[in-house]
Amino acid sequence: MYIIVVGGGKLGYYLTTTLLKEGHEILILEKDPAKCDAICEELGSVVVRGDGCEARTLAEAGTERADMLIAVTNEDEDNLVACQVAKHKFNVPRTIARINNPKNEALFKKLGIDVTVSSTNLILEHIAEEVPTHPLIHLLTLTGRNLEVVEIKVPPNSAAVGKRVRELALPPQSVITLMVGKWGAVVPTLDTILEPGAQLIAVTRTEAKEALREAITATKGAE
Amino acid sequence: MAKRMEATKFLVPLNGERVDENTLRLACTIARSEKGKVYAIYVIEVKRALPLDAEIEPETEQAEKVLKRAERIGDEMDCEVVTELLQAREVGPAIVDEAVERGIDVIIMGMPYKKPFGEFELGNTVPYVLKHAPCRVLVWRESVDIEEP
Amino acid sequence: MNVIIMGCGRVGAQLAALLEEEGHKVTVMDRESQSFSRLPPNFQGRALVGDGTDEDYLRRAGIEEADAFVAVTQGDNRNVMAAQIAKHLFNVPKVVCRIYDPLREELYHSLGLETISPTTVGAKLLRDVLID
Numbered sequence: 212m213y214i215i216v217v218g219g220g221k222l223g224y225y226l227t228t229t230l231l232k233e234g235h236e237i238l239i240l241e242k243d244p245a246k247c248d249a250i251c252e253e254l255g256s257v258v259v260r261g262d263g264c265e266a267r268t269l270a271e272a273g274t275e276r277a278d279m280l281i282a283v284t285n286e287d288e289d290n291l292v293a294c295q296v297a298k299h300k301f302n303v304p305r306t307i308a309r310i311n312n313p314k315n316e317a318l319f320k321k322l323g324i325d326v327t328v329s330s331t332n333l334i335l336e337h338i339a340e341e342v343p344t345h346p347l348i349h350l351l352t353l354t355g356r357n358l359e360v361v362e363i364k365v366p367p368n369s370a371a372v373g374k375r376v377r378e379l380a381l382p383p384q385s386v387i388t389l390m391v392g393k394w395g396a397v398v399p400t401l402d403t404i405l406e407p408g409a410q411l412i413a414v415t416r417t418e419a420k421e422a423l424r425e426a427i428t429a430t431k432g433a434e
Numbered sequence: 435m436a437k438r439m440e441a442t443k444f445l446v447p448l449n450g451e452r453v454d455e456n457t458l459r460l461a462c463t464i465a466r467s468e469k470g471k472v473y474a475i476y477v478i479e480v481k482r483a484l485p486l487d488a489e490i491e492p493e494t495e496q497a498e499k500v501l502k503r504a505e506r507i508g509d510e511m512d513c514e515v516v517t518e519l520l521q522a523r524e525v526g527p528a529i530v531d532e533a534v535e536r537g538i539d540v541i542i543m544g545m546p547y548k549k550p551f552g553e554f555e556l557g558n559t560v561p562y563v564l565k566h567a568p569c570r571v572l573v574w575r576e577s578v579d580i581e582e583p
Numbered sequence: 584m585n586v587i588i589m590g591c592g593r594v595g596a597q598l599a600a601l602l603e604e605e606g607h608k609v610t611v612m613d614r615e616s617q618s619f620s621r622l623p624p625n626f627q628g629r630a631l632v633g634d635g636t637d638e639d640y641l642r643r644a645g646i647e648e649a650d651a652f653v654a655v656t657q658g659d660n661r662n663v664m665a666a667q668i669a670k671h672l673f674n675v676p677k678v679v680c681r682i683y684d685p686l687r688e689e690l691y692h693s694l695g696l697e698t699i700s701p702t703t704v705g706a707k708l709l710r711d712v713l714i715d
Contacts, residue, residue: 213485236485238482246580251527255527256522259482264660264687265686266686269435271483272482273481273483273484275483276484276485287636287664288636288658288660288661288664290658291660291663291667292659292660292663292664292687295663295690295694296690299693299694299711309645311651312637314638318668318672319670321672352631432550
């Protein structure tokens with residue numbers, strides 16, 4: 212694949228080293244001449260000095276034949292514009308933007324950026340996975356479908372304990388696919404009764420995650 | 435008496451400029467006296483809009499012409515000239531890589547005297563090679579009156 | 584009209600003064616408070632320190648009730664991003680965006696943003712003065 216990386220900072224550099232090792236053709240676009248020299252010294256002819264938001268630079272970089280553009284500068288607006296120019300002017304099939312401010316995730320998606328990566332959110336997710344009391348853990352995102360696979364623990368004091376799956380107020384398009392309880396793993400039916408402390412693996416829409424968490428973990432008093 | 439140079443492999447990058455011939459003749463003269471060999475290379479700079487291994491007709495044709503001529507000059511001067519055509523994104527790094535790969539002892543580069551914007555310009559390639567080549571580098575700059583009509 | 588101006592440079596400040604003179608309600612945003620010294624001393628509108636590419640600051644500036652949004656910071660990309668937030672997230676009826684780079688301006692114009700490139704406009708003006 213031919214991949215263009217906009218931004219030759221630490222992230223861009225290490226991304227490039229890894230992608231080169233995987234055998235891809237990579238080009239970094241970087242404004243700072245000192246960074247360009249350093250990259251060229253380390254990695255060879257894989258860097259062009261220029262503004263990755265400028266159509267002229269992108270044309271020179273052969274963006275037309277690029278399979279992917281990844282924008283990883285420190286500025287969200289620059290990443291947005293680089294991806295949009297690549298997408299709309301050069302028809303790059305896949306654009307990935309780094310997001311520094313997690314608030315921008317929804318906006319970028321709405322504006323047609325294929326994938327966004329927010330380091331803040333990634334770190335938060337890892338923290339969530341490390342904290343055992345956190346009742347909902349994100350396991351996997353099904354790309355392009357807005358669906359996620361999550362893990363939820365049924366708290367012993369939850370109103371859902373002892374209820375059948377059909378009695379739960381699950382949000383639409385949320386499915387409990389597996390229950391791991393004291394009898395081991397079972398594929399739940401609508402009549403399966405939720406055990407206290409059981410782990411559930413569920414598929415849900417991203418925006419319904421909170422509602423799903425509510426349905427499984429709300430305590431009796433909160434009902 | 436001066437110590438011998440102990441150099442037998444000479445790399446001469448060519449690009450079809452007028453300075454090519456004088457540089458190559460200089461290299462052949464030195465190489466012959468050292469019983470060495472000249473490696474004449476032509477680097478085609480491939481634009482990023484094309485994949486590195488793209489076939490670029492007019493440039494390839496020009497390069498082959500230049501390299502043929504280099505072989506003829508070698509024959510004429512009774513010096514072994516090995517030619518090679520390379521494609522790269524940038525000329526400077528390609529020359530340095532080639533020098534490393536072939537274990538070159540001296541790179542001999544020619545450059546014209548050019549004032550593209552009214553001032554003398556060194557270009558990118560010569561400074562890059564001077565800075566990065568592991569071996570000795572000799573730069574032959576053409577005299578002013580040759581390039582300025 | 585209720586107008587938000589993002590960027591209080593020379594153009595932003597002058598535009599704010601013009602609009603206010605005509606009786607419009609003006610809110611000016613800038614990341615640096617010292618930029619507001621460019622506003623006329625009798626300016627009655629609101630001046631707010633904040634980042635116009637951040638939806639929370641835009642909300643604070645009253646973007647949900649705004650009739651128009653103008654992005655005139657020094658950064659083309661900041662303007663483009665803020666204008667798209669105003670248009671696509673907040674559905675502001677009139678959004679105008681300054682983009683210096685003519686190529687970028689062309690692209691975002693074709694994507695449906697209302698754009699002005701001072702580079703193109705300025706060059707044309709100068710040409711018209713020169714060749715009369």
